[in-house]
Amino acid sequence: MEYSKLKLNEEKVFKDPVHRYVHVKDQVIWDLIGTKEFQRLRRIRQLGTTYLTFHGAEHSRLNHSLGVYEIVRRIVDDVFQGRPEWSQGERLLSLCAALLHDLGHGPFSHSFEKVFHLDHEHFTQEIILGDTEVNQVLSKVGSDFPKHVAEVIAKTYANKQVVSLISSQIDADRMDYLQRDAYFTGVSYGHFDMERILRVMRPREDQVVIKSSGMHAVEDYIMSRYQMYWQVYFHPVTRSAEVILTKILHRAKELHEQSYSFKYDPLHFYSLFEGNVLLADYLKLDEAVIMFYFQTWEEEDDPVLSDLCRRFMNRNLFKYAEFDPAKEYKKHSELEGLFKKAGIDPEYYLVVDSSSDLPYDFYRPGEEEERLPIHLQMPNNELRELSRQSDIVDAISGKRRTDHKLYYPADFLYDESSKRNIKRQIRSILELD
Amino acid sequence: MEYSKLKLNEEKVFKDPVHRYVHVKDQVIWDLIGTKEFQRLRRIRQLGTTYLTFHGAEHSRLNHSLGVYEIVRRIVDDVFQGRPEWSQGERLLSLCAALLHDLGHGPFSHSFEKVFHLDHEHFTQEIILGDTEVNQVLSKVGSDFPKHVAEVIAKTYANKQVVSLISSQIDADRMDYLQRDAYFTGVSYGHFDMERILRVMRPREDQVVIKSSGMHAVEDYIMSRYQMYWQVYFHPVTRSAEVILTKILHRAKELHEQSYSFKYDPLHFYSLFEGNVLLADYLKLDEAVIMFYFQTWEEEDDPVLSDLCRRFMNRNLFKYAEFDPAKEYKKHSELEGLFKKAGIDPEYYLVVDSSSDLPYDFYRPGEEEERLPIHLQMPNNELRELSRQSDIVDAISGKRRTDHKLYYPADFLYDESSKRNIKRQIRSILELD
Amino acid sequence: MEYSKLKLNEEKVFKDPVHRYVHVKDQVIWDLIGTKEFQRLRRIRQLGTTYLTFHGAEHSRLNHSLGVYEIVRRIVDDVFQGRPEWSQGERLLSLCAALLHDLGHGPFSHSFEKVFHLDHEHFTQEIILGDTEVNQVLSKVGSDFPKHVAEVIAKTYANKQVVSLISSQIDADRMDYLQRDAYFTGVSYGHFDMERILRVMRPREDQVVIKSSGMHAVEDYIMSRYQMYWQVYFHPVTRSAEVILTKILHRAKELHEQSYSFKYDPLHFYSLFEGNVLLADYLKLDEAVIMFYFQTWEEEDDPVLSDLCRRFMNRNLFKYAEFDPAKEYKKHSELEGLFKKAGIDPEYYLVVDSSSDLPYDFYRPGEEEERLPIHLQMPNNELRELSRQSDIVDAISGKRRTDHKLYYPADFLYDESSKRNIKRQIRSILELD
């Protein structure tokens, strides 16, 4: 039988805390799950450093990838199947793209990408198209199949229905991570009636839309998203860990550039330091590897690197203060001066971090990061953009919210064994005492 | 103010998916949580290799330790406080012992302890009594305090009430892990009415007992325990991963003993190989470190070590068959012979694994691993052993259940590029075709 | 189009707290739900007097009937469809029988049936076969269809697969009520992995069986059942309300037989009193009607009737003591004598109530109330009776547990305005002081 049509003798299920069960019937999906590139996602946490704030958030990207697959499976098998607007021929492609959409993520993606100028989407493409077990499986379906999977994930695939299942303002990716991250952190946000949303999803020419009777479930989803961003993803303690992590990477890179001699040879980091990361190098990076080096670096002679690594490993994080860059730039440069005088390098120990989010946006063609709006299908089959129908969504639509914070090591400032007066001055400016 | 009585300015809470919130008011507890030895528990999974079967089971021992602390806190602050049989002076000791009871666990404890003859309880004692941040915090409470905490955990402390809070057939440890492991795996077992059980716990002279009105909640707890053991903890796929892990460690040790030259110097393993693990060595071991080595060992020249590491990392596990050691020892030795002929070392690739559990036991003094029974406090204040009152518990009490399985690499047996006939013979004996 | 095949233009859903949604696609089912006989089930509580113990247990039999329908729908549409052992022609019959299986229940069935010698199964048959809206709908499917629905419910239908979906030791009826009653009472028992059980149900020649891989989920279900019986259904406070309710009915009947003149004409009760209940009379009985009369009877001149009604309406229930009929019959007759002397009629105020349950039973042909055992389908397709495979089920199988209690009005016994010494004597025997 054709490989793309091959079914397992017996359906396999994975017990999943969020969707109860993940069901696998297709041989292709089963084989993809068994590849080493997919299994690698077990060693990369879904939420990076968030586990230092919410101790339950230790779940991996494999966990989430299975969830996105399961949601798309339910949509195509239970909701879309048999509808004339949907071509069942796109089923397997949709499932594969869902399963593999995060394949290129590396350890602590956010910080690594920033410091080493990486792009996980680029590596997703490479893994799907390159010399990998994943590519071998996909190629057995058809010679063009890997390319199509890559295109869906890159949002360039011709059939936009398939693209919007995985990448839109209400896609399987977001629906899974909001619920999953809520489940593992234990917060009470992140709940919405996904079963209802799935039931009212409808394929249209070039997108997936929502029957208007399901508008309120979508409103609830948008609000969940808003709350998860500010309560979980942008939590100031998580950002503190992120700041430290970024600074560790910066310092290590800087030391390498200064030909510092590491006690323990950082083999896995060389290609990162030199900006020349091949696929094979990249696939060896995971969070176990990074944590291994951070632990060894606790014993390095460089005081900044070892201090920052100890902070990260032992969760001795930076404290923070509200900061308004527009109004307080003078205060910031004053603090920089004082930090230097106190012998605390502000480059590593006085950090402004900003988070910003747009909870929902209507279409703004041409703008950076344009996002497809959510369309409601009215009883007369017309489409109407969500914020024109929902008071709640209209109220928050297009409103970007930004938060700035200033991070610093409070323990250093209270260490009065040296520079006591300068540190007191700093504490006074930061209103700590 | 006395350190032991010091309260935080403001209560701190950790969001916990199982108990909603973990509440910390005591400075001592807050300081213990901040120690590097406690933070290390983030890097050790609560359920070892179970995440390879249940992908949600990625939670750490820190996660569980906070949970056990929270349960004991609720018992002593909400249930026991004010009861004449309970001395409030034991409160802080109980909380500290609860928080720290698993401190000595290493990576994949089960396998490491077996192969390298370690004992996590021994290291718990060392961490509490040795030169550690934990010891520094505890010593600030009183010079004898570390010793008392260690005694409670070792079950030698004079006040058996305190001991039984943390170590008995219905203690805070078990109540937390059953619920937590159920939550993270997503299985529907593991639920019981803990709030009810806590409400009916009563301190008695030398133990904690249960008011008889709560008997049914305890029955439910015992059944949960039974189901969790067989459905989760002894899951045959988990045991397959455990078998491979154990064999990796054996092989690495054997290679070291044979003066094999590792490509990548296994610094962290030397003390393990030589049976001379000092506390400082031990504290550097965590699952990130182990996974780091396993990844590097995938590229070792030794075919057994590299094969087993690849299997473990990429979840290419052994298959299994039911096996009755009493009746099938002949079949086993026949298989051993055939494996050797086929060039597959049975020492590493044909493994019998046995699991065994006693769901509840009444008291059997003098026997190995004697376990204190659960006592019900009847309306007339008499105590009665649980299985004498509960039909359900009586039915399963003292009945040990054991399961044996034979593990082997099915893929090797289907590789017909060599020794085809012998492999067919093996498959025939294993009834694979 | 044939009525039996008619589908709704758009699937209708009912929001259900237990199964999330109840899905209706068939016109027949939609029409049945709209009949007055089905809607009458809204006015009959699923758990009779249990709401007086668990205040959440106010849910109706309509609630449960929709749930049983939904479970059967999932089995036949999602699990059985396409299996050769299952004939899809039985689909609609199965759904109708599931929906209607409790149609003949009257108000507070248990007590009414006992006192007035009614049988709800008899009325279910009458409603399905008689001159009712339900019969009209069913007859439109086919002239034999009402008879077949009635046969399935009466367990006499030829195809035992269909019968066992609704009536066996693991049927949709039980699976719904255990979960539903747990949900509405709020107890933590009653949870089991129904999704798993549904997935492993298999149609066989003359019954529905369970794949052996699902054995543990079934064990969990059996334990839930056991706990729900003793924690909820046989709760002593519920039985107290039941005792009073039964005595109200007895008293009213007795007064009628004595030609007592009721202030408010009990029109709805005449046919009950005279043992001549026609279908039309029966269909007018619901719990609103009964509660209406009980409220008016609070003002009757007969002191026993008015007292019992006040107790029931205002939840001023009887207290209870453990009672062993085998050993304490003497004590009982002594108490009877003393109650009479105290002017408290023991016929109404000193009541022994017994509850008894058999959690699981293997087949005992010929015995009263024979129950079909649960069969596991082993990997080799053989069937094996559950208790032969499961240690836990074997342990409780066939073990009947019985509980006896003695109910009395404690407030009467403490009213020392008369017969003080006799009442003290009674209290002393009952060990009340």
Added chain:
Amino acid sequence: MEYSKLKLNEEKVFKDPVHRYVHVKDQVIWDLIGTKEFQRLRRIRQLGTTYLTFHGAEHSRLNHSLGVYEIVRRIVDDVFQGRPEWSQGERLLSLCAALLHDLGHGPFSHSFEKVFHLDHEHFTQEIILGDTEVNQVLSKVGSDFPKHVAEVIAKTYANKQVVSLISSQIDADRMDYLQRDAYFTGVSYGHFDMERILRVMRPREDQVVIKSSGMHAVEDYIMSRYQMYWQVYFHPVTRSAEVILTKILHRAKELHEQSYSFKYDPLHFYSLFEGNVLLADYLKLDEAVIMFYFQTWEEEDDPVLSDLCRRFMNRNLFKYAEFDPAKEYKKHSELEGLFKKAGIDPEYYLVVDSSSDLPYDFYRPGEEEERLPIHLQMPNNELRELSRQSDIVDAISGKRRTDHKLYYPADFLYDESSKRNIKRQIRSILELD
């Protein structure tokens, strides 16, 4: 001991599906729960006719009243106790007011109040201050105590902290009903982190405020409230049942005024019809009584009354169309004319119903129904009105949303046995065909 300080020998608990357990330690509370006026709330549904839309919504007002009590108990005992701004002397008063705040509700309050010009708040006052069992219990606490309880519920009590616990935009009443109604209907809205909100509630001079760190939990609560109103409370099917109920009451009153002779004497309705409802009359009204009459009225000769009652009892409700009163008044009067011609009385069968809600409001002194805003307590102890701090709340604050619908009996319009052309004309205007 003083009655107000009397504690039960042993704490009593009620199993509650929403709050797990309701805890009662005070003799006063226990005695109040046992009064007949409180028990009467079992016979009045929390959500009136909503059970006809959401079949799970069969829970009673007693259910909710216990929940509100439990929330206030947790606030005063776990959060406020020991805070200098809170006077513990108000504890019992707060608990009693919480428990009794809905005591005056009658059957299907909304419709009955509208048709018969009743006011449940008036009856709450009468029950607390009049000749009732509740008054007897409260008077034992102190002669002024009933008056104080009544004042708290009437919002006239001097200490506004106590008032705002029970009546404000974030009070125990709302927090309970949102969660409880969500639980029993099964909708996924209505969830918010109440535990968090309780932990951040703070007593201030004249109100209860929320620490600003809890703002997001409050936002979530406001959104839950918004969704519950539009998804559950104003559900168009529920409003259809409400319309019919109201029309039944109108018709019965009208018939009484026309000296119609009822077959079955509507004793319980006379005082309602005559606008002269004494407390004793009122206390006899409950939903069982009303349902009893509606059932008997199904057999009345008046075709309107019997038709409407059959519709209500058998859930044969009116259909609805969107309606804009500002623009469509002509269409409405045209329809009225046609209904009359078709022999369908528009007074009973063509009904406009409007629902309107203000999700959150800041203070608008002097306006009708002024509502106290929610205040956040900032880190510097200043108070800030919620909508000034929260973008989300600001976006919806003060925005009234109104929905109008036109209700009519579709089945009548499709009955072509008479006036076929007129009915077709009506259907055409309503766009039914």
